[in-house]
Amino acid sequence: MIARRSVWSDPQVQALLKSFVVSADEVNRLQSGKDPECRLAQKVFEQGHYAGRTKPTNTRQGIYATAPSGVMLASINANDPKAVAGMLQRALDKWNTLSETERMQAGDPSADTSKVNRPENRYPADGLVLRVFSRDLPRDKQPHDWRADAWNQDYAWFRGEEARSLLPAKLAKGEKASAPDALIRRLAKLNFVDNVRGQTTAYSDEDIQTAVLESEVVRVADGIATVKLRGATHTHREGVWAIEGFKDMQAPGKHELELEVKLFGTAEFDTAKSKFVSFEVLAVGTRSGATQYNGRHDDVEPAPIGFYLTLAGDTPAEHVAPAFYWSYGWR
């Protein structure tokens, strides 16, 4: 997450990137899948900085420069822009030594695109796609480093019929409805999680103490229904897990994890197109506890947290699947 601000905004790095086709992707699927995309990624990973590694984990995360053929050019796992710029320059130097045959695949890879099995293949174009930002809210005790203004993001997907079910069946002023349990519980479990400083785990159904979302139509004009949204979620879990990355993973301790927020906002729904045209909801409340990789091991006491949910745009990057997509159960 730190790389978002430290590496990719660096002018030297951005200048070097113009020589590459740049991509960002999720490493777990790439390193364990069996489709042509995963196979090629695995060929690259096993020539890179974590090749063959199994401890402390088998992750292959990092930054890789490769030829389309899968011939490795250079790789690194770093948040230092100078180190990354150096790696990119080494990669270009090696690229310039390769023949066309070494650089390119023998066939056209686009012929295999239909064999690539990604969650993004199930992007709900006719539904609702929310971008969900998270950030700590102001408090007295804030660290004096990048964590002070850390933020993160994720997505929440709703299929067309799910999106419509968030609203009253009849879109007339004064109509009210409660969102289906399954949908607000999905938000509570998968989106209202403390990922501000890094990846965390999802909550499970057993962890949910409260999950409600109510809507009220306050205006209908020119085919647009304006709806007020209010709700609350509260999740709590206790058990044994690690909270300090690799440090305590061999001897995890007993911990609690809790997040409680109230939701408030407005959405507009185009009744003719049956589609949301605006969506702005805030969820603010309190979090406590830590998970293995979310950077809270020294910040477990209750503290304020906020989420902002809004319509995602239509850029390719905004079609990326939610982090916990596999918990959606979509086929």
Place this chain on the structure above:
Amino acid sequence: MFSRALTMLAIALTFQVPELTESNFAQWRDTIRPKASELTFEDCDWKPTFWEAVVQAQAQGKPILLWAMNGHPMACT
């Protein structure tokens, strides 16, 4: 019960969770939503899948840069 009360008191002394209203909604939205300066990493022409980059790089005769993380870098990492 007593320990819970102490915890709630400690929370009240160090921060206050805002009560969201129409009038303060924009203020809290702007606090939480990343500023433009925090989204400059999006200025790169990221392909959100490795395979899209492979197909394009093969067509354009260019090398590929892959940023692969636990959690998609364009979503939650």
